Amino acid sequence: MELTYHRKGDYLFPNLTLAEESVQIGKYGMLRRTYLKEHRKNLYQSLLISGKLDSHLQEIEKSAQGRMENLMDGLLTTYPAPDKETDPMAWTAHMNSLTQMAEETVLTELVYS
Template sequence: MELTYHRKGDYLFPNLTIEETEVNIGKYGMLRRTFLKEHKNSLYQSLLLTGKLNRHLEEIEKAALERLEIQMKKLLEQNPAPSKEVNPMEWTAHMNSLTAIVEESILTELVYS
């Protein structure tokens, strides 16, 4: 590995760059980033400096969305939703409560761990 330097006054500074690809991070990735910044700062700094932060956040986002879909299907099989055409407000309330249950487990197990 060859390092190059640039001079600033009397000092030589290494030309260091972090090569990290840009990814679209959704809700769970942003929540994970905030959690790492506030509660696991050393892990956050390590991931950031090694260029692995975006990949980590992308993996968390992907896993959370997959888990959300799978658990929602399971809960809907166990607790079928009322007819959307007959009573849309009851259907909305039912789906919101199931989503809240699943999101709580995702946040506990993936994001805030």
């Protein structure tokens, strides 16, 4: 591996670039990044320096989305929702409650671990 350098004043700095391209991260990936920055600084720095941070966050996002879908399906079979056409406010409240239950599990298992 051959390195090139650029001069800044009396110092030579290596021309380093990250090989990983920028990816779109969702809600759970951003929450994971914030958690790593504030509570797991060594892991965050290691992933950032090695160029694996974006792929890690993308993997967490994908896993969290899949887990949310599975949990919502399971919760809907356990706690069926009221009829949306006859009582839309009760249906909305019920679905919000189930979403909060599923999201709490996902955040505990994947994001904040």
